[in-house]
Amino acid sequence: DAGITQSPRYKITETGRQVTLMCHQTWSHSYMFWYRQDLGHGLRLIYYSAAADITDKGEVPDGYVVSRSKTENFPLTLESATRSQTSVYFCASSEIDPPSPLHFGNGTRLTVT
Amino acid sequence: AQSVAQPEDQVNVAEGNPLTVKCTYSVSGNPYLFWYVQYPNRGLQFLLKYITGDNLVKGSYGFEAEFNKSQTSFHLKKPSALVSDSALYFCAVRDAQTGANNLFFGTGTRLTVIP
Numbered sequence: 502d503a504g505i506t507q508s509p510r511y512k513i514t515e516t517g518r519q520v521t522l523m524c525h526q527t528w529s530h531s532y533m534f535w536y537r538q539d540l541g542h543g544l545r546l547i548y549y550s551a552a553a554d555i556t557d558k559g560e561v562p563d564g565y566v567v568s569r570s571k572t573e574n575f576p577l578t579l580e581s582a583t584r585s586q587t588s589v590y591f592c593a594s595s596e597i598d599p600p601s602p603l604h605f606g607n608g609t610r611l612t613v614t
Numbered sequence: 615a616q617s618v619a620q621p622e623d624q625v626n627v628a629e630g631n632p633l634t635v636k637c638t639y640s641v642s643g644n645p646y647l648f649w650y651v652q653y654p655n656r657g658l659q660f661l662l663k664y665i666t667g668d669n670l671v672k673g674s675y676g677f678e679a680e681f682n683k684s685q686t687s688f689h690l691k692k693p694s695a696l697v698s699d700s701a702l703y704f705c706a707v708r709d710a711q712t713g714a715n716n717l718f719f720g721t722g723t724r725l726t727v728i729p
Contacts, residue, residue, distance in 0.1 A: 505657075523704045534716065542706060543618075543721040544658075559716060591657055600665060600708060603717065605657030 504528075507592050507606035513577065514582050522577045522609045524592030530604070531597040532576040535559075537588040538608070538609065550575055580612045581613055616641045618707050620720035627695045628728050635690040635723045644710040647688040648717060649679055652702040652711030661703075664688060665710075675699070695727045 505526040517601040536544040541587045547558030548567040556567050566578045590608050617640045627633045650658040666670025672683045679690045706717040
């Protein structure tokens with residue numbers, strides 16, 4: 502089924518561990534995004550990418566690393582997980598400008614113990 | 615700086631009644647405005663957007679929104695609410711002058727339609 506797929510759906514990890522959240526889209530959209538959703542904060546942008554090998558920081562990038570070697574994949578890595586990174590993470594993609602709607606994955610619920 | 619405010623955390627409405635979910639925004643230039651809906655354990659789904667032109671924008675599932683520049687508002691409306699409209703609604707804004715397609719989201723409004 503075409504679309505945007507996130508894996509895993511649920512992840513529990515320990516403080517200090519590295520964890521990678523995967524995101525794959527089948528539309529060949531230029532733009533991809535990582536958001537985190539927290540109660541009282543709505544969605545906050547972590548990183549985004551305008552094309553392969555082009556990434557940029559969003560509102561809350563500290564503690565996260567991204568890469569985009571292929572257009573369809575945009576993994577998000579927590580280098581050393583902290584409890585404050587417990588959240589629901591959403592990947593999204595969109596076509597190139599003019600402003601196009603974002604298409605979201607179903608999210609990854611990450612718990613850091 | 616860009617920001618969005620959704621002043622109501624929760625909106626309750628009876629089935630068949632009109633509904634309004636409020637949104638105000640702040641951008642330095644002209645706004646691009648969006649509404650998204652989120653159902654439980656799912657990602658956000660696009661409802662509608664305002665880019666330019668007619669202030670009344672029609673979207674999916676019978677929703678519409680009115681752009682009001684003087685009040686910097688973009689309220690979401692529907693003439694007759696359905697129980698299936700119960701969900702979390704997010705307003706989002708982007709400054710038209712910025713180069714990246716990244717949106718700033720509000721904190722969300724939970725809509726409950728009472729049968």
